[in-house]
Amino acid sequence: MAQRKHLDDFLRGRIIGRLECGRTQLEVSEELGIAQSVIYRLWQRFQGDGNVSRCYSTGRPRVTTPNEDRYLAVTAKRNRRSTASDLSRQLSSATGTTVSIQTVYRRLGHIGLYARRPVATEHYNQWRLT
Numbered sequence: 769m770a771q772r773k774h775l776d777d778f779l780r781g782r783i784i785g786r787l788e789c790g791r792t793q794l795e796v797s798e799e800l801g802i803a804q805s806v807i808y809r810l811w812q813r814f815q816g817d818g819n820v821s822r823c824y825s826t827g828r829p830r831v832t833t834p835n836e837d838r839y840l841a842v843t844a845k846r847n848r849r850s851t852a853s854d855l856s857r858q859l860s861s862a863t864g865t866t867v868s869i870q871t872v873y874r875r876l877g878h879i880g881l882y883a884r885r886p887v888a889t890e891h892y893n894q895w896r897l898t
Contacts, residue, residue: 775802780810780820787811831867832859837875839863844881852876
């Protein structure tokens with residue numbers, strides 16, 4: 769899965785400068801090797817408020833993307849007996865994103881899936897019989 773990388777201020781300035789000189793968004797995207805949708809969004813933001821710097825956001829950035837959250841949910845629903853550590857390992861092998869067990873609990877709890885802990889049936893049966 770491709771990681772998103774942010775444009776630095778210098779590159780944003782180069783993009784806006786080329787667009788102001790009359791080049792098309794397609795030409796600029798081909799020259800710099802950046803997706804045309806990124807150029808379009810940057811140009812729209814610049815025309816709206818004259819600013820091209822990234823918006824400041826509070827809090828810690830999320831480790832998982834919405835697609836990875838969806839992957840966790842689908843995997844958990846497919847195999848209801850899987851534990852949070854199993855799901856964490858599966859996500860790591862599938863996407864390369866390493867997350868803690870607590871993060872898996874939180875992501876699944878957000879969609880209404882709880883208790884990703886295995887039932888220790890052998891121990892429970894021993895205790896019950898004595």
